[in-house]
Amino acid sequence: MQAFHIGPPLAAESYLNMDKIINTALRSGAQAIHPGYGFLSENAGFAERCAQAGLVFIGPPAQAIRDMGAKNVSKQIMEDAKVPVVKGFHGEDQSDTNLKKKSQEIGYPVMLKAVYGGGGKGMRIAWNEAEFDEKLASARNEAKKSFGNDEMLVEKFVEKPRHVEVQVFGDHHGNYVHLWERDCSVQRRHQKIIEEAPAPNMAHETRLKLGESAVRAAAAVGYVGAGTVEFIMDPRGEFYFMEMNTRLQVEHPVSEAITGTDLVEWQLRVAQGEKLPLKQSEIPLNGHAFECRVYAEDTHKGAFMPTAGKLSYVDFPEDARIDTGVVSGDEVSIHYDPMIAKVVVWGPDRAAAAAKLESALARTRISGLPTNISFVRTVLAHPEFAAGNVYTDFIPDHHDELFAETETPPEIYLESAVAHTLAALKKSNTGVFQSLSFFKINLAPRFVQKIDGKDVTVQFDSDCRLTVSYDGNSYEALLNDVEAVGHNEFKFTLEANGRRWSTIVRDLPETLMVNGVGQNEYDTPKVYETFDSLAGGAASHSAVAPMPGIIEKILVKSGDQVTTGQALVVMTAMKMEYIIRAPEDSTIETIKCQAGKNVPKNAVLVQFA
Structure with a gap:
């Protein structure tokens, strides 16, 4: 290589x-x-x-890419092929005035989509006419930066839709097949987080119709190779063509898992002129598969703010498929998507596969940057997700439950305090912990650890019997199986509150990673912060950059009167566009940034009087 x-x-x-x-x-x-x-x-x-x-x-073929890449052309081709499409406008008159007129005719809310877009870029929802102009400008700008073209189409926005897509394949001999469907409805910022195959709660008749429609779509453009036909599905089970991605999708592993195929191998075979390896009747549908996209992002209160920086430690479970391009010490760059890895699992049914994904994520350890792992585990535990009731607004509609402040369970304080205590003990030359037999009559060693702002006392009543106390509460615990398992890593078993569990600890130069009941990291230097939706605050009396990026537009000038939430600056970072808004009603004193210039995180962009 x-x-x-x-x-x-x-x-x-x-x-x-x-x-x-x-x-x-x-x-x-x-x-x-x-x-x-x-x-x-x-x-x-x-x-x-x-x-x-x-x-x-x-x-x-290039023509298939061109036809399917132009959403206005692809919609007409789909209509001619009798594939259901959503009501919308995809004409030549691209003036803002005409697009607004067409939106009024279609009826709000409408989806504004880049004609040559994909991956959630250049896409905005205009819920009413009052916000149309801002949403269109933002979608156009992001499309121009991402695809070099700002042409837009307008579609009726289907409320509570599911994102269901079908994996298709064609060869040079006129053969076409589908490899069943995937549900990619759980998204944030129109980008997928959890993908699964097959789609849950779908009638078999609907599943067959979806596949047949996707094959007609592929045949209509003489498609060759791997492609994905994306549909939106309403609550009644009716589906409509959305777009075709003329490439292999990031989430293709879940289709491989349920069909027992290697789609990249299929691509190579087809590219060298071979026929498709299987006929439609030979393609199985076995079990259920999930894929989770692990992102470097701060999910606090639903911000989903991408972060960049060094990944000081990365470790994944061995019993899941892990597609990643990073190792410990690598950096997440501001120039690209902040995805760290894909975690893929398979099970005989949806419940079993979801349990496997939960287990795999619980054993995924990443240090140095915040990730969305904890949030995804919260989604997996939600009863509506467990029931398969997913749709594209699942996260915002269940925001209060998914981001609820919960009380930290005692087990977290117990395992974390014991981990800190054991990490402070010296190890022998063989790498195994020295004997804990410092217990003596009338002497019970005590250690006080600071865990999430609380003083947690660990008292050794004997070599293996502990009393852990905080906030006036005491818990008796049994400590066993203390063992070094690698370089700067150890594990132990705790039993308390009628529960027994294992915890593994990674002692890094500046952090202590504790993975057991919880996934926690302690004593990390303050290298990133959380940001509210206004990217600023009254206390600072300024608007700041929530991350490193490039200033695209400055929408105000010194002396302007602005209102709370008004757009001030547009910046791009990690291939996404962000609008920095005013945190309060105020007057602009100074503009501290320039269009086209890079700015670091927390840089003051606009100073208020």
Whole structure:
């Protein structure tokens, strides 16, 4: 395996630079290019450039990419192929005035979508006419930055929809199949968090109709290779074509899990002219699979704020499929998506698969940056999710329950305080803890640890009997199986409150990771903060950057009177656009930033008088 340097982190100078990619492929002696998930994977021009250079583009024909990439064209093709579509406008008149007029005719709420978009970029919901202009401008700007084109289409927004997509495959011999459907409804910011296959609570008749519709869609454009036909499904089970992704999807592993296939292998076989490995009647549907996207982001109070920085420690369970490109010591960059890994599991049914995902996430350890793991585990435990009642607004509709402040259980304080205490004890040369036999008659060693602001006392009544106290409460516990299991790592077993559990501890240079009943990290230097939705506050009397990024637009000037929530600055970070709003009614004193310039996290962007 070889790696070639293709340029700096800025995508336009590296991953989106066709000349560099093609020249690198030729220099390496490669015969084909697999475009992956993003960047040039759905670029018809790149597919044509590959062919001109004598390279096989592992994907569909350029014309299929072009037809399906233009949402207005793809909708017409789907209508002609008798695939259900949502009422909307996808015409040539792209003026703001016309789009607003069409939105009024369709009826609010409407979805504004980039014609050449994907991955949740360039997409906004306008709930009423009053917010249409701002939402359209924001969607256009994000689409322009992400895809180089700001053409939009307008669709009637289906309330409480499910995002259901079908994996399809075609070959050069006119064969088409589907590999069943996936439900990707649990999303934040229109981006998927949890994907599963097959879709829960779906009638078999509907499942068959979905698959047949997706195959008609693929055949209508002479599709070759792996593709995904995305549908929205209303509460009655009616479904409508949304778009076709002319590439392999990030969530393809769940389809592989339920069908026993390797879709990348299928791609390679089809690209070299072979027929599809299986006929439709030969493709099984076995069990249930989940995929969780693990992101570096702060989910506090539903902010879902991406974070960048060093991952000081990363460890995943061995009994789940882990797709990742990072190891301990790597950094999450501001230039790309903050996804750290995908955790994929399979079970004989949905409940078993969900339990496996919960177990895998509980044993995933990541230090250095906040992640969404705890939040996903909360979603998995929600009764509506367990019942399969998922839809795209699942997170906002259940916000209060998913982000409720809960009291920390005693077991967390017990295991954390014991972990701190044991970490302070010296280890022998063999790596095993020295004997804890310091208990003597009339002498019970006591240690006080600061856990989440509380003084927690650990008293050794004997080698294995403990009394742990905090806030006037005392708990008797049994400590057993204290053992070093690796470099700077140890484990132990606790029994208290009628419960017995194991805890594993990683002693890092600046942090202590404790994974047992909970997943906690202590004594981490304050390298990131939580931010409210206004990205500022009255106390600071300023609006600040919630993360490192690039200033795109400045919407106000010195002397302007602004109201609470008014848009002040537009910035981009990690391929997403963020609007910085006024935290209070005030007067602008000074603009502290410039369009096109990078700003660090917490930089003051606007100072108020």
